Amino acid sequence: MARIIVVTSGKGGVGKTTTSAAIAMGLAKKGHKTAVIDFDVGLRNLDLIMGCERRVVYDFVNVINGEATLNQALIRDKNCNLLYILPASQTRDKDALSQEGVGKILDELKKDFKYIVCDSPAGIEKGAHLAMYFADDAFIVTNPEVSSVRDSDRMLGILSSKSRRAEQNEEPIKEYLLLSRYSPDRVKLGEMLSVDDVQEILSLHLLGVIPESKSVLNASNSGTPVILDEKSDAGQAYADIVARYLGEDRPHRFIDDKQGLFGKLFGRK
Amino acid sequence: MSLLDYFKTSKASSASLAKERLQILVAHERSSRNQPSYLPQLQKELLEVIRKYINVEQDAISVNFEQNDTQETLELNIVLPDHQKTT
Numbered sequence: 001m002a003r004i005i006v007v008t009s010g011k012g013g014v015g016k017t018t019t020s021a022a023i024a025m026g027l028a029k030k031g032h033k034t035a036v037i038d039f040d041v042g043l044r045n046l047d048l049i050m051g052c053e054r055r056v057v058y059d060f061v062n063v064i065n066g067e068a069t070l071n072q073a074l075i076r077d078k079n080c081n082l083l084y085i086l087p088a089s090q091t092r093d094k095d096a097l098s099q100e101g102v103g104k105i106l107d108e109l110k111k112d113f114k115y116i117v118c119d120s121p122a123g124i125e126k127g128a129h130l131a132m133y134f135a136d137d138a139f140i141v142t143n144p145e146v147s148s149v150r151d152s153d154r155m156l157g158i159l160s161s162k163s164r165r166a167e168q169n170e171e172p173i174k175e176y177l178l179l180s181r182y183s184p185d186r187v188k189l190g191e192m193l194s195v196d197d198v199q200e201i202l203s204l205h206l207l208g209v210i211p212e213s214k215s216v217l218n219a220s221n222s223g224t225p226v227i228l229d230e231k232s233d234a235g236q237a238y239a240d241i242v243a244r245y246l247g248e249d250r251p252h253r254f255i256d257d258k259q260g261l262f263g264k265l266f267g268r269k
Numbered sequence: 270m271s272l273l274d275y276f277k278t279s280k281a282s283s284a285s286l287a288k289e290r291l292q293i294l295v296a297h298e299r300s301s302r303n304q305p306s307y308l309p310q311l312q313k314e315l316l317e318v319i320r321k322y323i324n325v326e327q328d329a330i331s332v333n334f335e336q337n338d339t340q341e342t343l344e345l346n347i348v349l350p351d352h353q354k355t356t
Contacts, residue, residue: 145287146287150294150295190282191282193288200288
């Protein structure tokens with residue numbers, strides 16, 4: 001049975017697209033046929049993060065409008081042949097996506113794919129609403145920062161009242177916390193909310209902590225999902241997250257500033 | 270990071286301030302999330318009725334909606350002005 005995952009946050013710039021690209025790649029690398037859809041109509045960027053921007057011919061809206069078939073619009077990833085990308089349209093028409101159209105495409109994808117990752121735009125407008133509406137699981141990407149935590153809580157409210165599962169009184173969407181851009185050393189100094197703080201406020205199941213990392217910018221510069229950078233801390237954090245989501249038991253990492261003075265001097269990277 | 274930072278732990282950290290502010294805010298926003306949508310209109314109309322008889326301020330009336338597992342409570346609170354004499 002296919003599962004639809006929405007990657008959402010409310011607030012912009014917290015790492016939704018980075019996360020969508022990473023977990024979609026991670027799921028595909030684990031042998032599951034996965035599609036990742038950019039819901040940010042007008043401001044598409046997933047193609048750039050996935051490194052397929054020059055191969056976009058048709059997009060999400062073309063498929064909804066019947067101007068292209070789903071197979072024509074889906075781009076097969078160059079690194080993993082089980083991963084496909086459905087890019088957003090660059091149209092400025094806000095109403096290009098309809099609930100009916102999105103539902104139809106998702107139903108079609110469900111026949112062929114194991115996981116469908118929906119990369120939500122920021123905000124709570126139509127694109128964000130449609131990205132979460134059909135979801136089975138929600139990955140809430142949050143930064144340890146006041147406005148991000150508040151917006152995440154707002155999104156939780158929307159997930160529990162405005163989704164298809166909520167409207168049809170089905171089992172609610174499973175919600176997971178992904179705490180990104182985390183700096184254990186700043187937490188230690190009392191300058192940043194800790195994992196425990198954020199969990200206490202949002203009371204969500206923690207899927208993983210992604211440390212603030214230079215590798216994320218390096219990955220987006222080159223258009224390769226950061227999870228493929230297996231040596232990087234962020235890449236490993238995403239690999240853990242995918243494994244945990246698939247039911248593996250992996251201890252949490254990147255929460256404590258393990259690297260003390262000794263580590264700093266004798267360089268454990 | 271200077272050596273001095275190690276001795277500054279007694280000062281309230283900005284992170285704990287952030288947590289405190291968020292806890293209050295989130296609790297408040299969650300409680301208003303489940304409120305019925307007619308609540309503001311109800312409050313407005315109640316105020317109009319009360320004002321026919323008593324001269325009360327806009328914020329003298331509060332309507333609270335509370336929900337727990339077994340029941341829903343609608344609490345109405347009107348603060349009458351001190352000097353008002355009903356004769």
